[in-house]
Amino acid sequence: MNRPSFSLALLLAFAFFFTAFNSGAAQAAGSVVAIYNTGQAQVTESRVVTLPEGAAAVVFTDIPETVDPSSIRATAPDMKVEDIQYSYRPITVDNLLDAYIGKELSVILPDPADANARILRKAKLLSNAGRPIFAMGNEVYVGSYEAVLLPEMPAGLDAAPGLTLTTRSTVAGRKNVALSYLMGGMNWRADYNLTVTQSGAAADLDAWATVSNNSNHAFPGADLRLVAGEVGRVPARKMMVRSNVMMSEAVSLDAAPAPASAAEESFSAYHVYDPGRYVSIPASGSKQVGLFSASNIPVKTELSSRFHSGPNRLAGKLNQPVESTLIFANTEQGKLGRPMPAGVVRVFMPASDGAKLLAGEARLGHSAVGEEIRLVIGRSFDVNVERVQTSFQRIGKNSAEVGWQITVRNGSAESRDVRLQDSLSGQWTILNADTPYTAKDAGTIEFDLKDVAPSADGEGKTVNYTVRFEY
DSSP, X not given: OOOOBOOOOOBOOOGGGOXXXXXXXXXXXSOEEEEETTSEXXXXXXEEEEEOSEEEEEEEOOOOTTBOGGGOEEEBTTEEEEEEEEEOOBOOHHHHHHTTTTSEEEEEEEETTEEEEEEEEEEEEEEOSSSOEEEXXXXXXXXXXXXXEOSSOOTTOBSSOEEEEEEEESSOEEEEEEEEEEEESEEEEEEEEEEEOTTSSEEEEXXXXXXXEOSSOOEEEEEEEXXXXXXXXXXXXXXXXXXXXXXXXXXXXXXXXXXXXXXXXXXXXXXXXXXXXXXXXXXXXXXXXXXXXXXXXXXXXXXXXXXEXXXXXXXXXXXXXXXXXXXXXXXXXXXXXXXXXXXXXXXXXXXXXXXEEEEXXXXXXXXXXXXXXXXXXXXXXXXXXXXXXXXEEEEETTEEEEEEEEEEXXXXXXXXXXEEEEEEOSEEEEEEESSOOEEEETTEEEEEEEEEOOOTTSOOEEEEEEEEEEO
């Protein structure tokens, strides 16, 4: 990969008579950018400079504003870095006014005699802590103002960050300096399109990486790496916070072609994805990069309803939401078998005319190979669950018996399978049940109802059971 050459400029104001060189303001092309989905990136780039034998000061521009200064490192053959100086005092309203504290300025103020008029007054800036405070003659002015006119740009403010390396070379000449640093303002997540076939028994999956950048620093032709996993970082005592709001471009994923597969490998406790091509990352906004695709994945849809039951007396009918869950296995036998980074899964299902419509979205955590993926994509429109507490008896100071009747009504035209999950608090014992159940764990029982027929008469399928709680 070709790297740009940087012009050199002689500087004279360095202690110990160092010879200083300026790397120029052009961006370094072909950077290696590793983006973590925890909001930071690691950047390695090559900067070409010409150094004399002995001591020199190399000045780099085009440094991201969100860089972590303590992470900056630079290496080159026959060159030793003796110190690294990072400076950035941006041009902001507060920094401009701070530079003029104690000096007289021209201030445009509302005219006290006419609400629609303005007056120009000379005032001394006393303080800029919180808001500007001015002295006008013997009076101190704390109030609104239209504008402050500054006579000139004060020294010491920077339009962009600057980086100076104090180096010592044993051999003079042209060198490739490898500059690396950590920076904030960059992130990525996975976005998945899962399109269910007409039969409803299989689906095609397209996985994309959505890279976002609000660092205001572009990386053209980057050798991109996407790291999936929770990387531990030590919290900084003071962090630079940008107020820029990133406007992401709208992307129609449904219309996007299937992505080319990115190379994937394990790294420490994480996974790294390499798109296999150079990617240009804009200074602000987002970009989508194809990760992988899979076809004909076996899927099934489950309707389930959960309720938390305890030793309490409840009156009246209780309605329970019925969730629609799409389930598939992340295995090779299931036509997938790939690590799936955290992101958003959009599920599209066919309508009667074959059109693929959005059936729901779900957030997916990092999912390893071999896991069962369960995506809650919405609530059922046609199937509803209602329960009534049929009995309540306190049989001791710390025990009670509760009876329940659960009614499942199916308003669709086809029979449906419905799973009822009851979470039971404390120590419990099922005394009787008219429907087989399974103890899923120490606090949950399940009634797996098969082929619940359409409830044309409104009666539905009922489940009755009694539980004893001890607490």
